[in-house]
Amino acid sequence: MADEATASTRPRNRRGEGARLRDDIVDAAVELLDETGSESAVSLRSVARRVGIAAPSIYRHFPDQPAIMLAVVQRAFGELETCLRDATAAAGDDDPRRRLYACCYAYLHYAREHPERYRTMFGGAWMPSLGDTSVTVQDVETLGDGCMRLLTDGLRDCVAAGISQVTNIEADSVALWLGLHGLAHQRAVTVAFPWPPDIAERVIAALAHLTSSSAPSPRS
Template structure:
């Protein structure tokens, strides 16, 4: 893919010092970091080309090939990195939520929505952005694509399973309901990103989470049982 953007939009760094023996992994990390920077700046993964990344890192484009055979391989690494950060964010929020399974589920779901809102360009790219290659036309395989986000999904499965075990949710199809819950969160995150003006109900996230997780009646996040009883 040719880089048709103005030359100054992918401003090069200083010429990069050559790695010492055994430091090839550092160049790989620099390449991925440069791609993330370009994505954040341009808001469009089409800005990430072999040429633009090489300029940002301060290397010649052919130096990328020992680490990434093509542009989709770089994008795959970027997306994997972001899914790892999303997983870390979800797990940290779950741990901070305490021991109650319901609150841990809410915490994971809100951390997911917060990540999407804080990193809109990265989030869009993670879920089928323009970089997604046609299978067979790049180094990216079907296995690469089908396993993306598996660890993040496992966090949602685990916290929902804990709710079921505690009698706080009635799911009988844990994986199916976790996928449905993710789709609900993803839909809300997407619509919030593309809809400039809409009167969202303040508790829209809680409604989605409660319904799709099949939660029993109980207090939402940060709501005391006493306050909940006043609404009955």
């Protein structure tokens, strides 16, 4: 009865506006995650209450709770990809080193500004056994593909310009991502540690096998 009463607070969508309700559901899930920092707070009932609909209405768009979380994570990866792309473009076309650093700094900035989303993107706590949910192996395997391509392209440009000694671009792109992810994670979970002020530059330069040169200063 409570769900029905709550549902009455939201106007019924007009024909063709089902996509708006889907977006509202994902918006509500993201808000709950940001506010609580816990995937467990994102339940069908809590999302329905936040949107103002009856919980069964969610099933028209999401067959189960993991499907909602998948949409949340997909949106977060889309946000991250946009940040990386925008930062790379803003760095200009003249210096591939600057573009790569800009891309990496943007990655670390997103992780710092959205800790709950970032942890969920890579934590996997929201993911049950794939046999018990509508989420597929392909859904999970393709998460973050666009972000990885941008890092790989940045590294490839540095190799082409002769400022990186990488010999296996795909493998070293993964190594670079692991370094960024490790730094982002440790910064988030370590309450007190005397991080060197240039630790990001050191990680990027080492894992990208860049030739000696001063690193561009981070823009964030």
